[in-house]
Amino acid sequence: MKHRIPLFIATLAFGAVGAVAQQALWDRQPVVSPQIGHNGRTTFNIFAPAADSVALTGDCVPPSMAEFNGNTFAVPRMLPLVKADNGVWSVTVDSLAPELYSYNFIVDGVKITDPANVYALRDISSVTNCFIVPGGNADLYSVHDVPHGTVAKVWYHTDTIGADRRMTVYTPAGYESDRAKRYPVLYLLHGMGGDENAWSELGRATQILDNMIAAGTVEPMIVVMTNGNVDMPAAPGESHLGLTPPTTDLPRTMDGTFESHFPEVVAFTDGNYRTIPDKAHRAIAGLSMGGFHSMHISKQYPDMFDYIGLFSAAILPRDPAASEVYSDLDGKLARQFAEAPALYWIAIGRDDFLYNANTAYRAMLDAKGYPYTYVESDGGHIWRNWRNYLTEFLPLLFR
């Protein structure tokens, strides 16, 4: 900024605004990217006259178009861009379905964000650009001119962990203006590698809530998004641990500690927000590891949550002996289902690597006659599914 603003403000203060200064101020790229046309036709552009090769990678590259070697884990889908005489490389993907997509460019072997698209999200240690092809559920992921809730980064103390930790708290539109009204609470938990920012950013939870509450399809509620990594007080860069994400050791995600400290999260929430502090007005849901946490927390504290959502959930702990939390699965489920929760909602994609684990878990619930709702979707262990699951789960809560 410091190289660019001064010239521009100078023209403001002392004369007309020049086009050159304008470009300098905004550091505008000579291309627009991505360009989203009709029927999901999307063109990606980058000005890179000196590059030898440019490729697109991301979930917007259909497998049939990609240089695809069949290994979905090790090799991302890639699509080459073609260079024009003006130094702009481009590629067009047709017929993208309505969805939030993420992508990067690979320029001469280096994975980069799109210089023309400032909208990027961090997912663990990767930063990817995002765009939305409108229509269908994807319209719930965009910001519309509707009443907006407040999104706050809030620190709470836990004696169990012995730390101050950060959570993201959504309070619905109207929370500040009507001081008498009390609200139910959804605790919404991220997956492995995520943090307290994951659901509000990659998950578009705040946009989904704003839009569905405005449409009247979802009850106004408070949503608390915690950090499930016990040794990380907050997302990378947001705590005294600094910027570096964890490397070789996981920050204690599945040793029972997070589950054991959860009553402190609920007490903090009930103590600091206008909640309806009873089981009938509490829900807990999460994706992947967050589904694992939701399952184990809800059976550990059977009087706490009446609505439970397992989105592509991991089920069994790595080490069942790691914590008392993981002991006596049968007995704890029996206590939880002695008076069945208002909703026990399980969703998973047919291609999810956790599909079989969820099938086995459902068979166990079936054998005991414990009621649950089951949703099976296309696809695997991906944010597209978790956003969709959230839009299906929310209307079922607190009704």
Place this chain on the structure above:
Amino acid sequence: MKHRIPLFIATLAFGAVGAVAQQALWDRQPVVSPQIGHNGRTTFNIFAPAADSVALTGDCVPPSMAEFNGNTFAVPRMLPLVKADNGVWSVTVDSLAPELYSYNFIVDGVKITDPANVYALRDISSVTNCFIVPGGNADLYSVHDVPHGTVAKVWYHTDTIGADRRMTVYTPAGYESDRAKRYPVLYLLHGMGGDENAWSELGRATQILDNMIAAGTVEPMIVVMTNGNVDMPAAPGESHLGLTPPTTDLPRTMDGTFESHFPEVVAFTDGNYRTIPDKAHRAIAGLSMGGFHSMHISKQYPDMFDYIGLFSAAILPRDPAASEVYSDLDGKLARQFAEAPALYWIAIGRDDFLYNANTAYRAMLDAKGYPYTYVESDGGHIWRNWRNYLTEFLPLLFR
């Protein structure tokens, strides 16, 4: 994430954690960058075996080291990296003073963020990586293990503009736990091209406040950071206007409308937070255009603010006839200084292009005998100065 998480969680659910999966999960770069050593020695690394050239650009490149052509506006400072046999390009800068720095790489002519550093901030249309060389004031910019305030994105309605608009609100640690205590308020305004995120992100205002309040050098206060672009309800991507930053037209920043709507901001704040709602407990300050706004708002509403801070402020409007707000400068200043503010604080760098405008304004205040405090610093129109000014200004408030 979707290509990487599954394999990893599979190992978690069913067996030992493999080193390969670990690398896959974190998408870890084969280098660490930047590496910050003793005495500000900082090494930048990028793995780019197929690249033909890599350069470093940013405020961490000392002019004497840069390929510098003397035009600070048009040509950013650049420093070439050198490629090793392993495909890693590197360069070391010695003796960086304690500070928050920002940088990018330029790979084969394309300006990119550092793939090994997920910490990046958007400044208008540019995304740059950041790092902090510790020591001195820079320690105030880091997150420490001290009580943290809450940082909220809040929407308010304004009839003057006819829109819902977003602000960033900082409430100090303890705000939630002691429900009786009331606080003074600082309104902190961004510069041209900025938005409601600028001070909390580039300006490190929330870290500065947490650290200085914890040290007892600053009074606990609420800080309200508005969006000064009248036609932008929120930062790019955060409103229904979508992702694209403004191009040819400025979003109505200096036509008097923002100043005229400010009493609604104050009324919303006093109505929704536990403020001390009087002049003696209100401050307003801003950088550049935000200093301009602070000057014009505080004289337009002389009973509203007792503490005023002009950081590298623009002074005179482009078009004095654009609004009644800009009329009768002499008369309005006379009313504002009839009972002099508790603090009227002017700071500017000797290299700032607005230095002469501020000198002229001070001469005018001197001629009238209006008291103010003046701080002159090194440097120009840069965030380094604005962060420093904030650390100097805050301890003077509400004492």
